[in-house]
Amino acid sequence: MAEETSLKAPGPNRAIRVVVGVAAIGVLLAALAWMIPHFIAQPARATLTQETPTGMSSGYAPHWKAEEIVKVPFGETVVLDDLDWGMKYDLEASSYLQEDWDSKTEAERQAAMESEGWDEEIAPFSARVVDCAMVSPAAFTEWYPLYVETNLSAGSGMLFADEDVRMVVVDVEVGNLGTEPAAPPNPVLWCAAFAGDNAMMDAGMLPDNYAQAALYPLGGDDFIVGLAGGYDTLMPGETRVIRYAFVIYRNSFAEQDGIDNADLSAMEVAYLDCSPWRVIALKLANARDAAQVHPRNAYTDGILGR
Structure with missing residues (x-):
């Protein structure tokens, strides 16, 4: 006699288990829907919209109007033997x-x-701009990968959109005209298009500490975070090229589109003198040369020698 199988309606416990299982699957799918876009590759930094700083340093020079601004043409050497x-x-x-x-x-x-x-x-020295370029932080990092480490070590990181930031890299040939080892003062980056009164002694910006640490790291070529001490010290009679890197932002400029039209020929690196109140400004480039330097790929095109 064949065995009979009884088909009974599911009990209440089984129905509850089914409902709970379906709910759990729904929660899992919802979690996956949230997680997937957060863990797949994200758009480039260019999509970031965080407000930029001005980049202007404070306290490095007196807030005082310059009595004289001396303009030095691109490529010419200036002797600075009376700065105070x-x-x-x-x-x-x-x-x-x-x-x-x-x-x-x-x-x-x-x-x-x-x-x-x-x-x-200030110990006497000579200075001459020999080369310059304007690049994106990404291009600078391709040449100096340590920039990512030095930047992140400060807890800041590269937080701003590519179109809101430029790096101006300047090679200055500096000579020690004194009788003792000495480091020249850091120049400041000046531009008439920057926000604020360009005639003030503190109107420019100093080289970026993190970029300088990537250029001249502790331990030579070792990837150690920190700026090597004495990297810019010159022996008496020594002449050497020192590279300075400045970071400029959209809010560095008086006009919001100023960074989009940034022009190296309109910029200078300046040395300051307090007696009398004067600024000695060395032009970075002439208009013809600056027009040949694309802001995105000046490094990859080999325009600025490493």
């Missing part, structure tokens, strides 16, 4: 510092005036 810096000049330009000075005791003021930084005469 120091706390003495900072006091002249800052009411805040003057108030602090007035609050000091006579002994404290006397000690400050006798210190090396009170009225410092």
Whole structure:
């Protein structure tokens, strides 16, 4: 006699298990739908929209109007043997510092005036711009991969869209005209199109610390984060090319589209003198040369020698 199979309706426990299983699958699919676009390759940095800084340094020079701006044509050598810096000049330009000075005791003021930084005469040197280029951070990183490490070590990273950032790289031939080993002062990048009053002593921007650390890393060619000490020190009579890298942003310019039309021939690297208040500005390029330097691939095209 054949065995009979009874087909009974599912019990309540089984129905509950089915419902729970379907719900779990739904949750899993929803999670996958969220995770997949977050873990696949993302668009390039060019899609980022984070607001850029101005890039302007503060405190490296007195906020004081220059009495004279000396323009040096591209490629010409200038001798700088009478530059003066120091706390003495900072006091002249800052009411805040003057108030602090007035609050000091006579002994404290006397000690400050006798210190090396009170009225410092910069060791004599010569300077000449020999080459320059404007590139994207990505192009700079292709040449100097350590830039990613130095940038990230500061917790900042390269956070801005490619179209909002440029790097201006300048080779300056510097000579030590003194009798002792010395490092020339860092030049600042100047441009009439930058935001603010271009005639002020502190209107420019200093070389980018992280880019300089990628150019001259600790330990020579070793990938160690940090700027090598003494990389720019010259022996008496020595002449050497020093490379400086500046980072400019969309908000560095007075007009928002200024970075899109950035022109090397409109830029200078400048050395500052506080006695008298003057700026010695060395042009980066003439208009014809600058027109030949594409901002994206100046490195890959070999325009700027490594």
